[in-house]
Amino acid sequence: MTGISLRRLGALLRKELIQMRRDRITFAMMLLVPLMQLVLFGYAINSDPKHLPAALVAPTQDRFSRAMVSALELTGYYDFTHVGISATEAEALITRGAVAFVVTLPSDFGRRVERGDAPQILIEADATDPSVASGAISTLGTVAAEALQRETGASPTQPPVGIVVHKRYNPEGITQYNIVPGLLGVVLQMILVMMTSMALTREIERGTMENLLALPATPVEIMLGKVMPYMGVGAVQVAVVLLAARLLFGVPFVGSFGVLAAGIFTFVLALVILGYLISTLARTQMQAMQLTFFFFLPSLMLSGFMFPFRGMPGWAQTLGEVFPLTHFLRLIRAVMLKGAGQPDIAQPMAALMVFVLVYGLLALARFRRTLD
Amino acid sequence: MNAIEVTGLTKAFHGRKVVDDVSLSVARGEIAGFLGPNGSGKTTCIRMMCGLLTPDAGDGQVLGHDIRREARAIKRQVGYMTQKFSYYEDLTIEENLAFVAGLYALPAEAVRDTLAGLGLTSRRSQLAGSLSGGWKQRLALAACIMHKPKLLLLDEPTAGVDPKARREFWDEIHGLAADGLTVLVSTHYMDEAERCHRINYIAYGRLIAHGTVPEVIASAGLTTFLVTADRPGELAARLRKAPGVEQVAPFGTTLHVTGTDRAALERALTEAGASFQPGETSLEDVFIRLMGQSRDNMA
Structure with missing residues (x-):
């Protein structure tokens, strides 16, 4: 039994390849992620924006x-x-x-x-x-x-x-002033979407879904029950990042806290519902992770967090508009650094509300009340 | 009116019919056994009756509610115990019950009463995941009778449970039925089938026998002889090939030899030189025959 047997190795390889092929989402990710990165880095990103x-x-x-x-x-x-x-x-x-x-x-x-x-x-x-x-x-x-x-x-x-x-707004050109508020959006997105994307897949994997469906809870109740705890998690994260922005990085906060809070609330709601939507699409927790990552990567690059939004070509900017992060970055930078008020941020705010609505409706449509 | 009255239930998965034209009626207050081998469609049937699966064809009523349109009303009045333990292993017994009670909007006493009623009070702070099979089953039963359902659907509730816990479980079920609860319980243990008022036997997706246990046995028209032999193994091998012999099942030093044609059976046994006496046909003998028949029909 020592040494490498080609037969045994062959059996192991064959089994791995079959499993890889059966897990369609993983397979798609393996092909799509490199392609996506190539296109984004190759064509979309430009650190010397014009026009x-x-x-x-x-x-x-x-x-x-x-x-x-x-x-x-x-x-x-x-x-x-x-x-x-x-x-x-x-x-x-x-x-x-x-x-x-x-x-x-x-x-x-x-x-x-x-x-x-x-x-x-x-x-x-x-x-x-x-x-x-x-x-x-x-x-x-x-x-x-x-x-x-x-x-x-x-x-x-x-x-x-x-x-x-x-x-x-930033006469000394301090990069942190731009990065730190944006980081709040990125941190919220990473944690909240990932956590809520497991919401239903965890029930399915642990075999508790059948029971949950047999109990008298409506799809809306199940969705709210799943996402609301994470809104609390989000609130704690917001407090931590905003305090750090102030105390560690000295980022100015010239706008109204109320206006920002309303924006953050809507953004967080959009994120947790997006996560829940992912959990209605994925079959396993692993797939949920992969879908989250697949969403996370382009949103980081196309939202204007890592690279200037206006530096991207038109198609990439249009694509960037489909990410809640893009709108949230506009909102938080405007409020924190420019002191923008409610009317100034009406547009990103409306966009975030549209995300909440669209994700919510899609998730409810995707939610299966039965095991069919 | 019957608690369950469904006709022509059919369900296919990936083009394969798992349940094929099953009609079932269960009277109120009855303990109905739902029997059949693994993969025969018992679970799928139960899921269709409690609204967890939509039938491809067929319809019916459960507790007077249409199974297609009134799944929500059915869910409120039915207690469904899944085959696989489906409560939260990272919650304690009490937390699990409180969760279920909350979904049915039951008062807080309901949890306390249920814990006491099923002897779970002393273990209420134990995590469900750390419970043994018997205790998990008890918790699951507690959770699905807490809201005082009118119908219990139990899907192989005693799989992996020791004989003592099984006995206690059945005593509990009979107690509940005596209070007017209707119970449909799936199992493949013959001794459990005999504890039911009526049984329904399903194989390869088709309902092939139903009635009380004596009715089902009688309707099969089988004759069984008990054969004693010094070397039962060798005799059994010979008998299996003999005409008229349909089943040979060894029980220790005795062989149960079964067939439909009494005369042919007696001839075969005499020719084999066996000493035999008439015996009682068991439910198991009947089911094995029914299974063989329906497999032949499928082929």
Whole structure:
């Protein structure tokens, strides 16, 4: 019985391969996960995002302001989505995260350029994610100067404008300010989805499901009974991460706690119901783990947590919208770092509620009241 | 009205008929035995009757409720004890009972009374997972009679339970039936079948015999002789080949020799030179014959 017998080894290998083939979900994961990672890392991720939405606040439209806009757009970094709006409107846009930059020209901009007294242009950048704005800001000075020099035909000895860059919300460009609030979303997602994804598979594996179904509990009651305890777990995690954000990392909290709490509550609800939905799809706890992982990986990469959301191509951004984490990141960063209020976060909030509804309905539809 | 009245129940899994056109009636207050070999469709039948499986064909009523449309009403009035222990092993006896009581919205006393009634009070803080087979069975029974159901569906409740615990279990079942509870109990122990008021025998998904034990035995029309021999093994081998002999079952030094044709049986035994006397046909003899018959029908 010593040494390696090819017959015995063959028998072991054959049995493993049969089991591998029978477990369809595992088999699919083995093929899909590498493919998914390849596509995401290869095509979707870009740490020097371009085509960032920008707003222009210019009381008067003249050839100089137009020259500025077209020169900035030519860099590829700026897309002026909102032109000729008021300062108040621009402020709302940047708080909501609808634009990454607000370029403000003084009212007598054209006249002062012609006079050659170097008027100041204010560029406000949303620096909550410091890496997003850096490329755009670095090209700024030269581009603006060249554009106006072409317009005025003046000598390049003296710069025609003065540029003031104002990095909003995170002037020192501290990465933690961006990462730590996002981390709350990631931690919640990882633990809560994983725990609740076992909810029904555990009953099935332990053989208690048959009894549970024979007892007079409705599908909604079973679902709520399964997910509500984990909302409590989520609450503890939120408290821990928020305290750590404050005490260990000194992340500012400028918004309203009530607004954030409402957002977190909705997010957590979406997560636990998503986990429950996974548990109605998986047959074993192992499959539940794999499905959770399969969801977790792209959401981490496409949500804007690891890499700037705006750096991704359009299809990847669209894909990113299907993850609750994407919307939660917008929400928590807006509230914690920018002091966004209820109206500013209406959009991500609505998105999270849609997730709660859709996941809940899918889970109830998937739930089998019988053993058929 | 009967507690169970179902007709033509049929269920297939992956194209294979597990239950085929089974009709069953169980009168109120009766202990009905549900017998058959492993894989004969007993569990599937029971699950269809308590709304856990949807029949492919057939319908009927359980406690006056339609099995297809009123599964919820049936669940409230039925106590179903699954074949495999299906309570929470990481909960104590009392916690398990409290869970079930909560789902039926029973008052807190229900748990206390049930614990006392089944002699579980002293063990109430023990984890269900650490219980022996007999105690697990007791817990499962306690949990499914706590809400005072009108019908008990017990799926092989005594599998893996020692004889003393089995005896006590059956005493309990008879006590409950005396109080008016209807019981359908599946088993493949013959001695348990004889404890039922009526039996229903299912093989290969078909109901092939039903009635009281003497009725079922009589309807089979079998004759059995008891044969004593010095070397029963050798005689048994010879008899099995003899015409008219359908079953030869050794019981110690005696052989139970069974067949439908009494004359042919006597001839075979005389030719074999065996000394024999008339014996009683047992339920087991009948079932083995029925099983053989229905297998031939399937082929």
